[in-house]
Structures are given as structure tokens and as C-alpha cells.
Amino acid sequence: MVTIRKSINEELQKKIPPPRVKATVFPSFLNGLKKTIVLILFFVTWEIAPKLGLVDRAFFPTFSEVIGAWWQLILSGELFTHFQASIIRSIVGFLLALLVAIPLGLLIGWYPVARDLLSPLLELFRNTAALALLPVFILLLGIGEISKFAIILFACTWPILLNTISAVKNVDPLFIKSARSMNISSFKLFYKVILPASVPTIFTGIRMAGTGAILVLIAAEMVGAKEGLGYFITYTQYNFLIPEMYAGILTISLLGLVINHLLVLLEKRFSRWKQLV
Template sequence: MENIKSVSAGMPVRREGLRLFSGVQKLIKQSVVIVLLIVFWELAPRIGVFDPAFFPPFSDVVNALWGLIVSGELFDHFAASMLRSLAGFSLALLVAIPLGLIIGWYPLARELLNPVLELFRNTAALALLPVFMLVLGIGETSKIAIVLFACTWPILLNTIAAVGNVDPLLIKSARSMNVPPFKLFLKVILPASVPTIFTGIRMAGTGAILVLIAAEMVGAKEGLGYLITYSQYNFQIPEMFAGILTIALLGLLINQGLTVTERKFSKWKQQVND
């Protein structure tokens, strides 16, 4: 009996160990290509594959990045870009999710607004950048507005699709139990829509940075986009690549953060699957 208890007690530890080993193994596999890319980046300019003046080794880029961090210059540009992107992204969430839920839930709203949605969903945000700058100026307002426009559509369209693709059996079951419409929407439609809505949010999160960087390259005096353009004009190529590397890392962090948030909001679905 004691042997059975000891074996049972050891099972969770063994399972946790296997899970940890599997996680480490997966991390190693995912890191192999990145490590090879960094090695290639370091060696290619040194052996003459690329001109070091235009494509510096990875170590030079890291040194330039460290210099920008120590001087505080990178933080100033980073903070400016983050404030703009977060402002536009937050406004897009406040606008797109409620509007998407309404359009997805009410057929009349969908019929009335669908032509407008089809028109603007196929319009590239950067194509409208000159319009935003002419109307709103070259200050902060135009940059936040272009991020708002770019982020709204993936969130809005995914929210509409999420509501429309909810399992009809769930809705029928809730209605058969005489669940009030508001409670049906709150307890059934909204939770079932969360995964698809977060797909749009993740797309918008990474898109917010990319659109903003392009806007900062045109008219700005600070920000990561300005840092890249300024470094290019002054032939500070390692600093330019340091700015590009910062944007890539920032996009990765935003995507990972939104993924973790999505898992927290979708715990009920994981429990059902288990």
C-alpha cells in the first residue's frame, strides 16, 4: 500500500519533469534557425559576401544598440513610438470591438454598414497617410489617427466574423432554456467569440508598430522610425540596423504578450477541451 502511495505521489513530479524537458527541447528547436541567422549575419560581411559599410556584422549592430541604450537615445525614441502606438491601438479597441459585436449580432446593422466596410477594408492605411497629415497636421494627432485606422479593421472584421461563427447549437440550447437576449449575448456569444477576436487584436498589435514606423519616417522628430531614417541619412548604418532590430524585438514582445492575454481570457475553452 505504501509503495502504491509513493508511486502515485511521484507521478505529478515525473509528469512535470517530462513537461519541462519537452518545453526545453521545443525551445532549442525554435532557436536553431535564429542562431544560424545570427552566425550568418556576423560572418557574411567579414568574408566579403556583403559590404560591411552597408551591411555591418551583427556584433557591430549590438555595439551600436548598446551605445544607444547607454546614452538614453533609444529609450526616448522607444517611448515616443510606444505612446503613439498604444494610444491608437487602445482607441481602436474601444471603437472596433463594440461596433463589431453590434454588426455581427444585428443583421440590419450588417446590411447597412457592409458596403462601407468593404470599401475601407481594402484601403491601405499608408495610402491615406498624406490625407491624415493634410487634415490633422504632422504632429501627434495624425500619427495616432493613422494607427487607429490601421488597427480598427483587423479587430472589427474578426469581431464580426467571431459573432457570426458562433456554434448555432449553443444559441439554440440557450434559447431553449429561456435565457434573456442580453444574458445570451453576455454568457454565450461573447465568450465563444474571444479566440477569433484576439486573432484580430494580435494582427492589429503588430500592425500598429509597422504603420507607425512608416509614419514616423515621413514627418517626426522622435520615434523609432525617425531614428532609422536619421541614421540612414547620416550614414550611421549600425545605428540604423539597431533601430530595425529593436522594432523586430518589440513586435515579438507585443505578439507574445497578446498571446498570453488570449490564453487567460480563453481558459474556459481549454477546460472544455480537457
């Protein structure tokens, strides 16, 4: 009997096709390779263009010069000082926006009365550029940290708020009908159905706000600050430290990529339920 079972298992294993690992891994590998090649070509062009005289080397140094200046700034600790100031301001303003925008967006999206009352005010402020209000924040709050927290809070609130409202409004009605047919309470309906279904759209707004927090802060630091990446870029420009200026710009780009990647990972963590649907 044991011999028969072994022979049957061997025959079945021969008939079962091997898992198609290459079919899924190879296209993703090619996609990653294409992106890498594009980045490499970009940096090679950056390195060669000033050497060939295609651009003025005094105003557009080679990529190796920028990396050298960037490394020296890291070793001296100067870049870390400005980076630390900017990241603390961004995180504080961003977290304040989350605490304000998500509960308010859930409230407005869930209750039509609140949505009807606040819609005119939302339409007014959503079309107001945050940087246009920067002089107002400086006049009211000064050029210290509070004004920078406030401008980031304002800039980050609207994408999170509007996406949260849209997420709650556009939840699949079948989910709601199925939940109501089970006679669950309104609180459980909101907590178990509405909130999980709204997570992907809410995170779209959070990712937009994460990028916006950095951009708005850099602009604010260029106007009134004594430290921060925005201040550092302006300072190096005025003192004609061009490689250091590009090093600061490169740092901002890397910071934006890291923040976006972290938010994508966080979104996947909170959207695991979609894999079960």
C-alpha cells in the same frame, strides 16, 4: 489494521505508473532548442558574412557592431527617447481602435440589419491600405501627433472589427440553442455565451492589429516626425550611421515580439473557459 492498510497502499503505489513528465516536457524542450539553434545560426551568419566579404561591410555591419551601437544608444538615452515616442503613439492609437472596433463589431455581428447596411462600406475601407491614406491624414490633421494617432486608429480598426464580426457570426449554434432552452434573456445570452465564445477570434484580430500598429507608425514617422523609431531609422540612414540604423530596426523587431507575446498571454487569460469545455 494499520499495517494492512500500509501494505495495500504500497502495493497500489507500485502498480500506479509514475507521471509522464518527460513525455510532455522533452518534446517542448526540443522544440525550443530547435528555435534557439536557428536564431543562433542566423546571428552567427550575420556576424561572419561581412567579415568574409560576402556582403559589403559598409552597408551591412557585423552583428557585434550593431549590438555595440545599440548599447551605446541605450547608455546615452537617445534610443529610449525615440522608443518612448513610438510606444506612446502606438498604445494610444491601438487603444482607440479597441474602443471603437470591438463594440462596433459586436453590434454588426449580432444584428443582421446593421451588418447588411454597413457591409458595402466595410468592404470599401477594408481593401484600402492605411499608408495610402497617410497623405490625406497629414493634409487634414497636419504632421503632429493627431495624424499619427488617426493613421494607427484606422490601420488597427479593420482587423479587430472584421474578426469581431466573424467571431459573433460563427458562434457554435449549439451554444445558442442550449442557452435559449434555459430561457435566459437576450442580454445574458450575449454576455454569457456569445461574448466568451468570440474571444479567441477577436484576439486574432487584436494580435494582427498590434503588429500593424507598429508597422504603420514606423512608416508614418519616416514621413513626418521629429522623434520616434521611424524618424531615427531615416535620420541614421541619411547620415550614414549604418550600425545605429540596424540597431533601430532591431529594436522594432524586439518590440513587435514583446507586444505579440503580451497579447498571447492576455488571450490565454480571457480564454480560460475553453479548458473547461
